[in-house]
Amino acid sequence: MSIESILKFTSGALAPTVAVLAVYIAFRQYLVERRNTKIALFDRRFDVYQKSIKYVFECWQSDNVPLEIEAQFRAAVVEAQFLFGSDVCDALLEVQRRGIEISVADRMRRQTSLEEEMQYVYTMRDHQQWFTRAEPHLSSVFDNI
Secondary structure: OHHHHHHHHHHHHHHHHHHHHHHHHHHHHHHHHHHHHHHHHHHHHHHHHHHHHHHHHHHHHHHHHHHHHHHHHHHHHHHHHHHHHHHHHHHHHHHHHHHHHHHHHHHHHOOOOHHHHHHHHHHHHHHHHHHHHHHHHHHHHHHHH
């Protein structure tokens, strides 16, 4: 074998070798980007979960949820529609509905006579009782994604 034939062989093999190497690098970049996307999606989903649990505990513990927590939760419900399936969104909408029911009943309680007030107090307590069981349900719904 002469040097000329060795050079021809290596120069002929160089292009396919570079092409295979480029495909390998592109595939590895795809895997890294896919993992980064999963991590970013997890962070966004976990943020929705944390805001939901915080809202549940606030509704459970008091009649008036601070406006900041309520606004964060409502934003999380909207964001959830783009991040989760219908099961999580339905659960969050139920939490939101019951939170609104507590707020409405509290406002109505303040504006009514003493006789009618107890009706709203009972409504509020029923919903707050529901919130005592909401955290395990939410956790199980979020676990199933």
